[in-house]
Amino acid sequence: MPGTPPTRFVYLGPAGTFAEQALRTIPAAERGSRTPARSVPEALDAVRTGDADAALVPLENSVGGAVAITLDEMVDGAPLVITREVVLPVEFVLTARPGQPITGIRTVAAHPQASTQCRRWLRDHLPDAVVVDVLSNAAAAAAAAGGEQDAAICAPFSIGRQRLDVLADKIADHDDAVTRFVLLGRPGPPPPRTGDDLTSLAVYIAHDRVGALLAVLMELAVRGVNLTRIESRPTGEALGRYAFFLDCTGHVAEDRVGEALQGLRRICAEVRFLGSYPRHRWTTSGTDRPVPAPAGLSDVDYADAAAWLARLRSGELS
Amino acid sequence: MPGTPPTRFVYLGPAGTFAEQALRTIPAAERGSRTPARSVPEALDAVRTGDADAALVPLENSVGGAVAITLDEMVDGAPLVITREVVLPVEFVLTARPGQPITGIRTVAAHPQASTQCRRWLRDHLPDAVVVDVLSNAAAAAAAAGGEQDAAICAPFSIGRQRLDVLADKIADHDDAVTRFVLLGRPGPPPPRTGDDLTSLAVYIAHDRVGALLAVLMELAVRGVNLTRIESRPTGEALGRYAFFLDCTGHVAEDRVGEALQGLRRICAEVRFLGSYPRHRWTTSGTDRPVPAPAGLSDVDYADAAAWLARLRSGELS
Incomplete structure (x- = not known):
């Protein structure tokens, strides 16, 4: 935001997914506070009410998802303006606990949109594995780290500090897919x-x-x-x-x-x-x-x- | 499809969600077989390989979701053509087991996109209830019916034969939201x-x-x-x-x-x-x-x- 730089950031949560990764490419956000929001409307409301200075939400997403709601929420309610865009490649990895051989993987935790994006890879490399739907990339990584499932498909960023090895990277079928995020603030110069x-x-x-x-x-x-x-x-x-x-x-x-x-x-x-x-x-x-x-x-x-x-x-x- | 009418239909699953409801508005589908697919690409592939005659998938969705993937999958791979569109209002209800008073609801199961669409209603009527994310409307209804959660937000159709009462209907914030589905088949007249x-x-x-x-x-x-x-x-x-x-x-x-x-x-x-x-x-x-x-x-x-x-x-x- 012009004038006073933003210090309190919200982003589409949960933590450990693409939106947090996108936010952390912004130096001011790396220094400021970063709070996950449960939904795009919640993130935008936090800025509208003054609880936050700026919100980082997805705008265009070749994986589908929250884009339509971002468009609608931007024009519905008090004005907000985009002050910055961040474009990230959509990248997925197969991850598992150390020592897990790829040949022994029977179950793979993944957000449905993630497994959809990696469908060809799964068919070619793990044709017999069962994909278990979970609610986010972060939840997928946690399920693999916790041993509930043999492996996870998630964003590299979602692994965070969990003890997980990457068994295969760049496994998305379309390797040029990107997500475009925008940073929204209250109106100003x-x-x-x-x-x-x-x-x-x-x-x-x-x-x-x-x-x-x-x-x-x-x-x-x-x-x-x-x-x-x-x-x-x-x-x-x-x-x-x-x-x-x-x-x-x-x-x-x-x-x-x-x-x-x-x-x-x-x-x-x-x-x-x-x-x-x-x-x-x-x-x-x-x-x-x-x-x-x-x-x-x-x-x-x-x-x-x-x-x-x-x-x-x-x-x-x- | 022209020529021989389609008899084997696939749709974006799981069963009990909007896509099945949309498919059942088509008389031929009501008479034919209806198989849920795990994803839009899987549904379209079933038609491309001849395992199914037609696929019913969302194309435009004011709730966000699988739309981008439908567009991409339609142009990526062997040609498919739209033979029909179905437009459904996006309608949500609050449902719970018989006897559950609305005042005693502490947890509400909902797909994240459903709870996002009903955010205003939830804030006004159940400000203290905790929303528990689940993977589909059908899963939300099942969680309420099974007693895992006190109530569920779901599509009226998702209730199906489960023993659930509707405590409030038309609870979506935007009451004019619609989802547009298309029926896709192999090329023909x-x-x-x-x-x-x-x-x-x-x-x-x-x-x-x-x-x-x-x-x-x-x-x-x-x-x-x-x-x-x-x-x-x-x-x-x-x-x-x-x-x-x-x-x-x-x-x-x-x-x-x-x-x-x-x-x-x-x-x-x-x-x-x-x-x-x-x-x-x-x-x-x-x-x-x-x-x-x-x-x-x-x-x-x-x-x-x-x-x-x-x-x-x-x-x-x-």
């Missing part, structure tokens, strides 16, 4: 622009006509604002309006983004600003470079055009 | 058009430029094809392409839909057809009427325009 930022919005349009969404995208495109994510949310059909969650390149402090936002404000039933924040760099490869403002759309270009229009209006055509 | 159909697609575009998505939407808009859902899927950034899942109004057998599909085929890196099927009617209210083809875009208009062009090309300008 956004983090400074870095030249490689994202702006998140929820826009509501009155009709399901493709024309209405086209108009939204044109407001962005004409200012060279790219879309990195779009998601429509089902609303009760009787409500007669559609919600779209958009992530755009650029920072609200940039002229072109500001102009696009004003355009959306004019044509949409409602626009909820969900924050401008530095983009998480996935890799240092060529496909992950920041995208500069297209020609003619930098703040300098905007200032020049504004000065020109002012001259036109005042009659100084020289 | 789509169900006949009804005049109120949806067509589902996955389209891949090479860039994250908003211009590329704009071009996709324009192919639809120019043919009067509306969008009822759009969702981008995170792909490994290194892959350098974006996937969008679209639901459009209309049936592949309609000329305007066919022309839009051909347009997408020309401009997208890849288009995967995921089926044309009757739209689920939510209500009979005015907001839920089928949307007829806009003026000039019916099959008759297309036939007339095609005949006219043929005359032009053959020189018959009279």
Whole structure:
């Protein structure tokens, strides 16, 4: 959070799962307090009521899960803004107590989403093992450490200080799966622009006509604002309006983004600003470079055009 | 499925949860066999291998959950097509053994997503009760019936034949939440058009430029094809392409839909057809009427325009 830096953090618990791992990549959180919340709404409420300064919750998750509830809770209730994103690879390991041979594994504890993600590996390597559903990655690790099950599938981070060996790593079927977390705080001045930022919005349009969404995208495109994510949310059909969650390149402090936002404000039933924040760099490869403002759309270009229009209006055509 | 009707159905298990309830709204499934699958991939594989004729899985779920995995699994592997959608309201009840007074409830078994959805009700009515996480709605009902916990939050359907009383119904915080399920089968002629159909697609575009998505939407808009859902899927950034899942109004057998599909085929890196099927009617209210083809875009208009062009090309300008 701008102004006073956050010191009291909440995250989607339980401890020992991906959200805690994501939170601990943030230096301020490593120094501050970190409290697990039972659910995304609970985490967000803690920030809304002032019991915490910031909440770390999953936003996009290729494993499925709590994402829809995060979107809904962000727009339902007092405003919150994203101040940071953290992207983590979804990584799973097979873990067991020291001395357990892989050939002797008859039962594997796993969260259903974890075992689903490792289904191919399980079929190839442990075709006869029984998968026992548990409620979290941390619970899976505990079940293996406690000897209730022969082994566990969990995130490497979930092993923590338990006496467990990793028998196989990177066992997820899709090795490029990631989870995207966001840090949410109460509204305040956004983090400074870095030249490689994202702006998140929820826009509501009155009709399901493709024309209405086209108009939204044109407001962005004409200012060279790219879309990195779009998601429509089902609303009760009787409500007669559609919600779209958009992530755009650029920072609200940039002229072109500001102009696009004003355009959306004019044509949409409602626009909820969900924050401008530095983009998480996935890799240092060529496909992950920041995208500069297209020609003619930098703040300098905007200032020049504004000065020109002012001259036109005042009659100084020289 | 067209041709031979499906008789062997799989659904996302366990038994006694929303997916089974959704499947049982389909007359053919009520007559056929219904087998729970442990996961969405397992359900889809059963259809791909021929062990089942059709799979009923959640596609959109305002409670979060298995949706992302359904999208991914639909496009990953041998083609499957949607032949039907089922939309169910997400409804939760508080249930307990007969004679249990609501005032004496100290523990409530619930799937974490269920208790999250009923958080406000729990805070207002059972502020001191401890919520005990369990792995499914069916498991919650069983825990209350078996006396392990004082009560359970579950779907009304999950109670089944167990000796449980409903102490409170419609306890979800958002009473308009729905889950949308789809019935997936192996490719074959789509169900006949009804005049109120949806067509589902996955389209891949090479860039994250908003211009590329704009071009996709324009192919639809120019043919009067509306969008009822759009969702981008995170792909490994290194892959350098974006996937969008679209639901459009209309049936592949309609000329305007066919022309839009051909347009997408020309401009997208890849288009995967995921089926044309009757739209689920939510209500009979005015907001839920089928949307007829806009003026000039019916099959008759297309036939007339095609005949006219043929005359032009053959020189018959009279």
